[in-house]
Structures are given as C-alpha cells and as structure tokens.
Amino acid sequence: MMASGYSAKEEDGHLPGASGAAGSGVAKSKKPDNTAFKQQRLPAWQPILTAGTVLPAFFVIGLIFIPIGIGLYVTSNNIKEFEIDYTGADMSSPCFNCSQSSSWNSTWPCRCSIAFTLDQPFESNVFMYYGLSNFYQNHRRYVKSRDDSQLNGDKSSLKNPSKECEPYRTSDNKPIAPCGAIANSLFNDTLELFYIDPNGTRTQIPLMKKGIAWWTDKHVKFRNPGGTNLNLSTVFQGTAKPVNWHKSVYELDADLENNGFINEDFIVWMRTAALPTFRKLYRIIQKKSNMTPTLPRGNYTLDITYNYPVLSFEGRKRMILSTISWMGGKNPFLGLAYITVGSVCFFLGVVLLIIHHKYGNRNNSADIPN
C-alpha cells in the first residue's frame, strides 16, 4: 500500500524487472483512453419530459386504446354465456336435499335435476364448465400437496409418494395414488344436460369429455405408470385410493385413453385455480352442423349426481355454458379497461395541451438560481 506508492514513483531503476525489462525508456502513460464510453460521451437520446414533448404520446395512446377497447367490448358481448347455480343452498332449490345430505363419506349418490331456459341459441361450440366459489384451490399448502412425478408415471413415486402429499400420502400403510390434497378433493359431481323439446321429449345432449385438458398435460405431464400397459388395475395394485374418492383412480373412466392419471377431468382438476372463484372446463358440446345451433333456444334440464359438498365452507357450485371467442370467455372488463385508460390518456393529453399552451413557452434557462 504505502510501499506500492513509492515503488511506483521511483524511476531510478531499483525496481526489479519493472523498469529493467521495459528497457526502451518509453514511459507508459497512464493517460486514460479518450473513448466515447470511458469519457461518457456515448451518443445518447436525452428525452426531456415536458408537457410539450409528452403530449403526443398521450394522444396516441388514447387513439390506439379506445378502438381496441371498443373492439374487445364488442367481442366480449358477442359471447353467449349461461350460468346456473346448483349448490342447493336455498330451500327452494331442487338440490337442497342433496346439499344437506352430502358429505365426503356418503356412499349413496344423491341426484337432483334443475330446469332452465336458454333465451338465445348458442351457435358455435359450447363449453360447459363447472364453477366453484369460495373454494381456495390456491391455498399454499393445498397447492403443494401433490406429487408430480407420481402423476408422471414414475413407479417409485407411485409406491413412495412425496412428503408434500402429507397427510394424504398413505392410507392403511398403502401409498395413495394419486396422493395429496388436490387429488383427494377431486370434483366428483356428474352433470348431464338434457334438451326439452317444445313437445316435451328429453334429448340428452352429447358431451365431449376429451380435449378439455391441455394437450401437454394429457400427453406429457400426466402419464399412467407402466406406460402402455393397458391393465391399469394391476399397475395400481398395492396403492390405495384417495380417502375421499368413491372409486379408484383406474376406475375413473371406461375409456382406457381417459383413465387413470390421464383422465381429463382429473387433469383439469389438478391444475389448481388461481382465484377462489373459478370455473373449470367440464365438457365440450360440439357443433353438429352448420345449420342448427349447438344449443337451440328452449328448455333444458341439468341432471346432477350430487357428490361434492361445498356448503361446509360456504361454497357455491355452478354450471356454466359458454361460447368462446379468440380472446377466451365472456369478459367485458378488458374492453372497458381499454376504453377507460384510452379516455383518461386523451383527457390528460388535453390537460397537457392546455398546460403546454399556457406555460410551455416561457424561457426556463434563466431559472437556474445563481
């Protein structure tokens, strides 16, 4: 430190190597390079935020946002959506009895049906959702309570699920498959939709149960153990079903492509919702032909196999029918937001214009205090 100070200054050749090796006697100047970067003279854009300079931006934003907003709003309004609450919290509701009696332990399914009327026909593909309210699927411990490698078909995880699944990890000393609280609380109501002809006949509307989950989930993330082994019951041998389930995981569907871990209802459920009020895709009603609407105007009944108790936590269950657009389901908010923000921008632009007109032209250079 100190010595380095003088050793650097001394030039009388007592430094080993340093001056001797250089030899030439051309002292290397310590002068810094005169480059733009080192002298902080890089070419630069220096915007100054004043009313005058900023004001076009506000107008431009306003002019862009308002049309977008209108477009979004119109799009959203074109989406048809029908929603019916079948919780049965109300005495008047047909499902009142079921809602009162249902619990996780009840083995006997309770059935109820609700009639409703569609005022408008649903033209294109209709998506059928079940909606839950007040259901905190995003609870921290709930979200964690799963074993992804078990769901991915890992055999060791099947037999020895992750600790995260506690307390739904084992049952009767047998590993639970699928383990964890999410799987345990699988939504297990069955919804069926019937169209009542004007002449009174009930026609069941065919509901597609495939294609409701993400493709990647179905084909990559979720896999049954044993791969292509079609005999799921042997694969899942030695595992227990989740405590709240009425049947084992390999009994979820008859269709082998939709059974076990790759059952799409199960996959959809396993994708935990972001907010306590959510909907999950249940079925898809496909458009039959170009001529007839998917769901014509008229009366319908929703037949419910009521298994899922929600009243204990003030939850609500809904069935939603909705068409979708390029921007998803019906949601007027975004359009309104765009219109609002655009208008505010425009308004502020006008304010800035006034400010600029009134104050912008004075010469500020004399304002620096001396």
Add this chain to the structure above:
Amino acid sequence: MARESGEAGALKSCEVRKRTKRKSKKESKSRIVCSNVAYERARGAEEPHKHYANNKIKTTKYTLLSFLPKNLFEQFHRFANVYFVFIALLNFVPVVNAFQPVLALAPVIFILSVTAIKDLWEDYRRHRSDKEINHMDCLVYCKSQRRYVEKYWKQVCVGDFVRLRCNEILPADVLLLSSSDPDGLCHIETATLDGESNLKQRQVVRRFLDLDCEFDPTKYDSVIECERPNNDLGRFRGYIIHRNGKRDGLNKENLLLRGCTIRNTEEAVGIVIYAGHETKSMLNNNGPRYKRSKLERQMNIDVFWCVIILLVMCLFSAIGHGLWVFQYGETRPVFDVLGPEGTDLSPALSAVYLFLTMIIVFQVLIPISLFVSIEIVKICQVYIIHQDVELYDEETDSHLQCRALNITEDLGQMQYIFSDKTGTLTENKMVFRRCAVVGIEYSHDANARRLAMYQELDSEEEDCLSQGGTLPRRDSASSHQSARVVLRSQSTKSHRRTGSRAEAKRASILSKHTAFSSPMEKDVTPDPQLLDKVNDCASQMEFMRLHAQPLTQLPSELSDIIDFFVALAICNTVVVSSPDQPRQKVRMRFELKSPVKTIEDFIKRFTPSRLTSGSNSSSSSSLATRSSAPRAGSSLLSSPSAEGTLLKLEEENSPGPLEGSFRAVPAHSVSEEAELRYEAESPDEAALVYAARAYKCALVGRLPDQVTVELPHLGKLTFELLHTLGFDSTRKRMSVVVRHPLTDEITVYTKGADSVIMDLLRPPTSDDTKGKRQRKTLYKTQNYLNLYAANGLRTLCIAKKVLSKEDYAAWLKSHLAGETAIQGREELLFESALRLETDLQLLGATGIEDRLQDGVPEAIASLRKAGLQIWVLTGDKQETAINIAYACKLLDPEEEIITLNADSQEACAVLLEESLHYIRSKFLCDAPEQASRALQDDPSSLPVLVHRLGLVIDGRTLAYALDSSLEDRFLAVARSCRSVLCCRSTPLQKSMVVKLVRNKLKVMTLAIGDGANDVSMIQVADVGVGISGQEGMQAVMASDFALPRFQYLQKLLLVHGHWCYSRLANMILYFFYKNAMFVALIFWYQFYCGFSGSAMIDQWFLIFFNLMFSAFPQLITGTLDKDVSAETLQDRPQLYMSGQNSEEYKPYMFWMNMIDAFYQSLVCFFIPYFAYSDSDADLFSWGTPITSLALLTILLHLGIETKTWTWLNWASIAFSVALFLAIALFYNASCPSCYPPSNPYWTIQRQLANPLFYLLCLITPVAALLPRYFYRACQGTLFPGPVQVGRQLDRLPPEARRSASGQTKVTGGHHFAPRPPLYHIPGFFCNHGAEGYKKREAPTDSAREGAGLSAGITAGGGWGPDAPRGGLPPEVDTLLHSQGEASDGRLYANAAVGPSGFSLADRATPPPPFTQHECVPLTPSATCVQRAPGGEGLGLPPSTATRPEGGAVTSTADSLETTLL
C-alpha cells in the same frame, strides 16, 4: 527489565537478555538489537532476533485456506446478509417454508459469492503489490562472503547491516552507523512518510562518527537497546552499548525510516532495528477505512422502514389468516390441508406460522441485491471517474485515484470544503518575482514574462517547442544550460530538462533529486537595470580592490546592492551540491570547523595569537593555510573605517580571510559549467538563492563554518560564518553573523517578515540628507512591500548590521552563556537573538510568489457558486495566507474581513461576542435590502444566510475558540461568513475544526490537502482528498480520493459528484420502488388465497426477478445516466446544490415511491385479476402474465426515470425482457414433472399463444405508469427544478447555450460586483486593464472592475461610501474606539489590500501605493480588525503621488506599526 552494564561482552548480555525476553516477552519494554554478523561468529546456533518481525510484509487479509471462513465472517458483519441467511434457513423449517429450501439459498449464496469474489480480487492485488515490494533489492552484508550482497527486502532481518546508496529506498528502519559524508550526515527525503519533500539530515551514531576508516560490520560488536516498535514517526529513543561498556544515546536523528529515500549521500551503512510490519511507516499504515456515505445512511433508514412495512404486511397477513381459519370453525374445508403430521392447527398457531412464512415470501421487499448492486455501481462509477481524461495530469502522469470505493456519491453532497493552502491551492513552488533594493523597485518584467511563458507552455504541445527555442533565455545563463542538460541526464536518467515545463516538471518530480528546483524556480531572469548596477558595483569593487581603495568610497547604494545579494545568498541554510559529484556536498579544502562555540574559540579566532599557537587546533591549521597566501595588495582592501578595531584584533593578518577566499576554489569541485544544486529546507530560501545567483551572486559552498559566494568580477569570496540564528515562528526572521571578507567587518544579515524587520530598523538618526534618504528608503520600501503583498507575493525584508568587534564580543559572551545555560535555555537564546537583531539597516525587500496552481481561482469561484463553503486551514502565517486567499479569490476585495487575534480565552470570548453582535447588527439592521439581495443572489436554503464577510483567525485564537465553551459562538460567527481562513493552525487544530463543523452543523465536509500535516483533517472529514502532486504520499495514503491538482476538484465535485449522487440516489429509490411494487403484488394476492402465503408468481421468478430480470438496466442507468451534461454542470455550478440539499432523494420521496409502487402493483394485480376473474385460468397461467407485465412496468418505469438513453440502455432493457422470456421458456419446457409445487410445464408457452396476454401487457404498464408520466411531464413544464432546466439547456445548440450562460453569469455576477474603490488613477488602470484582462481575470470580472473604477471617481478621496466604517452601526463603532483608547496603544493598522486581478507588478515604476488604514484596536489583548475593503484602492490619489515626501511621514509611521493582515 534490569539492565546489567555490559562490561564483559555486550554480545553475551544480548543473549542473556534474549533469553529473559523470551520468558517475559510481555513485560519487556525495549528491544535489543545486536549484529547478526557478530552473533553468528560467536554462537552460530540461534537467531538472536527471531522474535522480531522480519522484513517481509503481508498486507493481505486472507490466505487460501482462511479465505472462506474469514470472508464469510466479515460478510456477516453486514446485518443484511445475516438477515437473508436467516430467511433462507427459515425455509428449511417445514411448517413455515414457502419455497424450496435450496432455491431460497440461491440468492444469498449468489450475493455472498459476488462479494467474496470482489474481496478476493482486492486481496490478490494487495498480494501482488506486497510481492513486488518484498522483492525489491537492497545490499545486505553477508557473513560468509564478507561483503554486501544483493538481497530481497523480505530477506532483511533485524540486526542486518544494509548498505544504502544514493536514491535508494530504505527497506526497513535502520540505525545509521556510517555515511560517506565526512560530517557523518545522511540526507533523506521523507516524502513518502510525512509528505515533506525537503531533505532531512540524519546523523551517524556519535561514536561511529569518529571512526577513521570505513565502517566494517565484522568489527561491530555493540548492542542497541531501544524502545519497542511504535508508530511515532517523530520519536526514537534508545542507546547503544559498546564493547567497552560505554553508552551513547540514540535519537530520531540516528534513525532512517523505512520508505524514505537516501539523497545526496553516496553511501550509508546502518543496522536494521525494526523490520517489516514493525517499522514505523508500516505501523502508521492503517489501511483503508470503511466509510459510509450520507446517501447510504439515509438509505439505511429507509431499509429500516421497509422492514417495518414488511412486518406490518406480515402481521396483517397473519391476522387475516387467523381469521380466515377461524371462520371455518371446526369444519375444516378440503382445501385447508392439515399440517404434515395431520395435526389440526388452531387459528392462532397457524397465524404465527404464517407470519414466519410471509416473512419469507415478502423477503424481496428488503432488497437483497440492493447492497450488491450499489457496490457494483460504485465500482463502475469509480472506474469511470478514473477514466476521465480531464482529471488526468499530463505533467505528473497521474490521474485521479479513488481510494475509497464506497463514497463516490458523497462527492455530490459536499457543503464545506476545508483546504490546505501550500501545495494545495498553490504549487508550493516559490518563484522570485521582484525586489526592491534601497527603495528602488526592480519590477523584473522579463522575469514576469518568463513566468507567464511557463504558464502558457502548460497548455501548449511539447513538440511546438524546439529545444528551448521559445524559452526566454538568460543571456548569461544560457551557457550553463547545455552543460546542465548533459549533467542532468547523466545523474538522473531523466529526460532533458529544458523544453516544455510539463516535461521538465515531470522529470523533476520523477527524479526528485533536488527539492524546489524546477526550472521555473531556478531560472530567474534578472532585471537589466539591477543587473547593470550589480555589474557596475562589482567592477567598481574590483577596481577598488586592484587600486587599493577603501570600499567605503563606493556609493552606498551600490554597496547596499551587493550586500543585498550577499544576504540573499548566505542568509539561509541552503546546502550546495554539485551534479558531477551528485552525492556529495561541495567540499572546500578547509577542514570542518564549527561555529564559534566558546569564548576561547572566539579569542583564538580573533586574536593574532592563534597564528603562533595554532599548530594543532583545526581552526588555526586552516588559518595557517591562509597565512601562507600572498598578502600583497589584499590588505589594502580592508576598510579603513574598520581598521582601528581590526588592527587591534588581527594586527598583521588582516588579508588572511580575503586571500583565503580567493583560493577557496577547489578546482575539482566547482567548474564554470557545472551547475550547483541547492538543497533548501524551505522553498523560499531556494528561491532567494536562485535569485541571487541570477545576479551572479552565486552561493557555491556552505560548510558549518563558512559560506562561499561567487561574485562577478570579484570571484569567490568566503564568508566566515560565525553564527546562524535559525528561523523561528515567533521571531519570524533568521540571521547569520559572518565576517565579511572584503571589509572584514562582523556583519549580521537578517532576513525576515517585513512586519518584524521594519520594527527592528535603526530609526533615522538626524534630519540631514542621510537620515532623509533613509526615511525615504524606508517609506518607499514599505510601499513596495504593501504592493507586493497586494499582489499576493510573500514578502521578506533583508537587512544588515555591522557589529564592532567589541559589541560582538559582548553579545557573544551573553549568547554563549545562554547556550550553556541549563534552565531556560530557549528563552535565553531567544533573548540573545533579540539583542543581536536590532538597529538594522534596511537593504531591501523581496517578493516571492508562491504560485497558485492553475485554475485555482476559477475552481474556487465555481465551487463557491455551487454553494460550497470554503475554509482554508493553513499553517502559514496570517499575512501570506490572506494574500493567497485574495489571489485565489477566496477573499473578495470588497468583502469585509473579521480578524480574530486573541491572547486569552476571555479575550477570544469577547471578540467572538462582538463579531457576532457586529454581524447581527450589520446584517439585520438593513434587513430588507439584505434580504432582497440575498434572495437574488443566494437562494441556498441554508438556515443562516451567508454574509459577504471573511473571517481570519489565527492558530492561537483558534485554540481558544475551539474550546467547548466558545465553539458554538465561533461556529455562529464562522458560518455566517462567506470564507474562513485559519492561519497558523496545527494539524490537530485542522482536524478539530473539521470535526466541529461536521458534528455541530451536521454538514458534509470535504478536506483537501497535500502534506502530512493535513492527514488528520483528511481522515476526519467525510471525504478526504489528497493532492498527489509535489509532496509525498502521506496525504494520499490517508485520503479517499487523490487528485493531481486542486482545480480538478471542480470537475470531481460538480460533475462526477453530482452524477454519482444523482445516479445512486435514483437507483436506490428505484430499488425500493421495484421491490415494493413486486412484493405488493403478492400481498394483494393474499386477500384471494386465504392469507395462506401462496404466491401466483413462480418461486423461481420471485427469487430471480431482482437478481437477474430487472438487474441490468438499473445497473446501466446507475452507472451511466447523466441528468445534465458535464459542460452544463460546470457552467452552472448552482446545479450542485441539488446534491447538497439531497434533492434527488429526500425522505418524502421514499414514501412517494412507495405509494407509487403500491398504486402500480394494484394496477398490475387487478387488471389481470378482473381480466381473468371467474375463468378457468390456473394459478400460474394467471401468475405468469402478472410477472411479465410487472417486469415490463418496472422496466418502463426505469425508462421514465432514465435521462440519457444510450445504446447500452436500450440493449439492457431488451436484454432483460429477452432474458426473462428465454429463461421462462426454457424453464417451462425443461421438465414436465419437476419444480414442485408450481410445476409450470408449458405455461408460458400457452400464454404466449394467448392474445389476452399481449392485451394485458399493453394496457397494464400504460395504466400503471400513467400518473408518474403525467406528473413528470407537468413537473417539467410547470415547476422544473434547476436540474431539469439544466437539461433543457443541454438541448440548446451550443451557441444559444453560450449566450444563455453568459446571461446568467452576468446576473450571477453582481454577486461579486465590487464596491467602488477608494482612490483611483484613471490612467493607471487604463493602461493595465487590458493586460489584466488577458492575464488572469475572467472577462466579466475585468469588465466589472472597469465599471467599479469609474464609479470610484465620483467617490472621491475620502472614505468610500461603502467602506465598512460607513456600514458600521454607530454604537459598534464607538464601542470599538473606546476600547481602542483603553488599549495599550498598540496600533493595528489595516491596509487596504486587494488582490487586483491584473498584475500591478508588471508596471515598471508604479506610483507608490498609498495605504489606507483603519485602526480598530479592541482590547489590550485582542483585536478585531475590519479590513477596509479597498478594492483596487492601491492606486494613489494624484495629490499624494505628487508630494510623496509629505505623505511619507505619516504613512511610514503607520506602516511601521503595520501588521499587514
């Protein structure tokens, strides 16, 4: 430890003691050193000094093994690190964990390792420098080879003999045992230790001095006992015990300290006493200190607030969670998962657990990367400051060094500057400017031109100059030049000495062979008129000598001139060395003879009997040599007037000394071409000697007993040196008593401050012509002195006195009595000196310029405009300090000056009280006017208005004022003064002043200095700046920043300081904003997840968001953003005030940023919330867009705050977005079953395919940033701060900007507008205004002077209307005067002295200046002098000019008593 007297064998005792020492190592108070050589011969077994440190130094902190634990330990000293580690460890507790434990450790480990790598690198650099030093060579005596061999420094041990050659650096603390110097002296330069570049003498231990032959280490068998290693550079105590048991005391004069350089001594041998880390220099080296900047302190408060916000948020969440759990009662919903053990948690307990969990989740609020980012940014800033080419000094090839890496932003917040004077404001190069001899001024125009030339050369390219082609050459000296060049390059290996000053200066600094000897200082161009007179006089003297005429026939004017130059040449302590024998003083053939030591000696020397008896004494032998010389003719030269006395004393031998002087020319040592080099203790002395040499009155040799001077025509004259009464600060003068070889009179030459010398002059005896002439001379000289002082020159008076032998004998008797006295020796000697120095005859006066460094006045002016208070703390005397203060525009001519000189505590208290009263009454009475002026001029928000006052205080008074009872009052006075000048202050006082101001006023202080005496002040101040130019490294070592020149301080503070501050302030605010905004997103989410601590943002994003995604743009902005361009910042120093007032980062801004952050996070949360409400979006499909648009918002926010967009900014923002996308895409595609719990497989991919994502990314940032953007726009138009105006100025085209800045300069100018001067000679100023304009002044200043002058005509000859007296409130005025009457009659005159921008000195014969006095003695012991702000009041009223005789009487009377301020 008891010391046994070592009769038998010192070595043995050495061993014995060694053993005892080992036993009782702790108790031993001393260290014993004996020779390694002798020791091995005697025993050969055990190393005697193995308990002493060897010379290997190790300044590194770590070794390879200890690095990790030690570094971690040090890092955990920072509280934040402990906190983050704690949080990371908390994650390992299953009940509360939020993230994957390992992942949570990642950021902490990242931060720790970045810091560790930085530390490792720094340590490696230290290691390398250590290695370099350890491997320097030196000659150590080798036992086996019986000669000195080259060894590395690290191999040197205590007890080794080292041989040191000229210009070598001492490897350890060495006791000097032998020197090639016949006097046993060794010169060292201690610049690296204490910063003093003059040479110091060290003496060989006395007994070894008497050795006849060369020192032989094998014969050395003494033992040294000395004190244990300590860090006191100025002390060394011990003794050496010789074999025969005799002891010699050792003191610091015998010790050569490590790091010093041997100069002017061919060879020296010494024994190592302390080595390595035990050397005094290493013990003094405390390493870098950790300073915490103001900004960082402020930031820490806000970090603390963040902690509180965090706790509030956690508490809120915990309570919320408790309630949420509670509302379900006994029935547990399916989604409320039981604990891992299946236990049901009570609401309260789960709330407690959740509290801890939330701390983990919200940890981002305490910005973990803030500290490390700040460090990175500061290092980048330091790098960029280093690279500034404008802070590079070509002459010394040095640039700014930032030694403290963590306080760059403090540079932008300085409020007080404490500056040293000599070497800091000035170059510490004394240049002879002009002189007045016997009342006639020789203005040395050519010399001034030469100096001006140097100044111009500075700016010119070197190759513009052919070898000295454009240099003004002394016709007489040019012959020396070529020879000198050759000699120089031989002796110093440096490049040629002539040519540009830059190169010469560099060479001089590099070689440092002779202090104070740059060509600028050496080459004085003589005034032709004076040179003629000297030649004339000398030739006349020669003629007279040849014709045996007595010298009294010489016109007294001429003889005085010769005397004047002789005095200049010999009245000093300059040592002469010649370059062809560079390491040896010039030796005359006379043997060493000390000054008169005893009465016997005196009698011997001054009586004829010495000749007969002188066969064995050295003195007589020398005289015997003389006596052998031919006597013919020389006796004729002796002055008849002295003859009577002379004959009595030296009947037959009067020609002796004369003759001796003629032969005193050893042909081998001083040839005509050889240039002599002068080693002076002070630069003034060197300047005077060089000046004398320019008049061919060259000092060619100095021995303890004689001085040899070469005179034109007369050849070399040897003056027998009888006494030297050294300079001391109380007497303020020095004298030499010599025997004049021509007249053989005993002559006293005195040189000293004009104020003292003028008092000691022999009063004019009669009214005859002689007395008249004398008075006239006196009067004129006084006027010239005033003129010199007014020009900022350091003035000295030269006087002489001829003593009769009887008088001398009488004086000598008492003096010797004083010298031998045991008690009160100092006082006796002091009195004896006083007795000698009376009744002097004035010879003349000199003006020496301590040249200001280039650009100092401009730098001070602009720093002051920047709102900085500048205090100058100097060890110099008051007069000089004030002159320099004027010259560098620290004091303004029309400023009133309060001078505080008190002799006692009470007096000081009274003084302060009165000054305070005066200030109050003066500035509060005419409050409206003052207030309006202040509003116009000085809008600084300082609570106390700074008045246009200067305060001058001397060291003694300062000591009283710094007393705890007075310090508040002192501060009250001082802070209302615009400039404060503390003279004669000790280093300790300097630091006390800084400490006082810093602690009491709570301001940011900067201390700047260059020497060792500034070290304490530099260390105390918030920012210490060392000047790394002339003087040593001590100040630089202690400093935080080292500058090559003072003027660079301007750019360092105004530009880099401002930038660093504003960058860092903005970055810190942004950091807080960023983290708060990000964390708040999660907080809002808690309302929708049952306060369960869930996060919709993937934990990876959460943890790396700060560290990676948003880190780079802010680093770029923090490093490179420029709010205002460098040119504008320098044009408008006022912009600096934004940093002083912490305008970029005020406490409320933190909260504004927090509120903005919360608003923005609300927008960023709720727009996606509503957009996705009641949809089938899953947790992370919803969280990923939020992360993305939060990132966009944060980056765009930075965009709004970024003032300068270079491609780096664009690139960094693009990079950040790209990095986020790339990592997200990769992360979300890498593993379908990993990263529990989020398992975000294919999430971002799906989002990118969703138009909603883009719609959100468009609207959310716009909505979030709308208020800020709008606010910024309004602010820019409606109420722009100065900085914003500065930015707008930047946009103007250069010409418009110039005109705009010109405008403000003028409006700012009336701040400094001068008051009308008192007197005025129109022609005088008209002639010289233009010159002054060119030379020094800013154009506006000069113009204002002109305006002021014309106003001065109307002011007439009386008191100026604006003179302070006029401004004095009556009661104060009378108070002062009544006290004055009660005083002891001491008259404190007050000269109106202005710095007068243009050089009066350039005028050949200016009219004698008239000094205006205002005498305001306050109390017997204290004076408070208001200096009349004379402006250019040096001009003489025409009436006075025409009758100088009349004015002379009063004026002289006054000036006699004048204490020139």
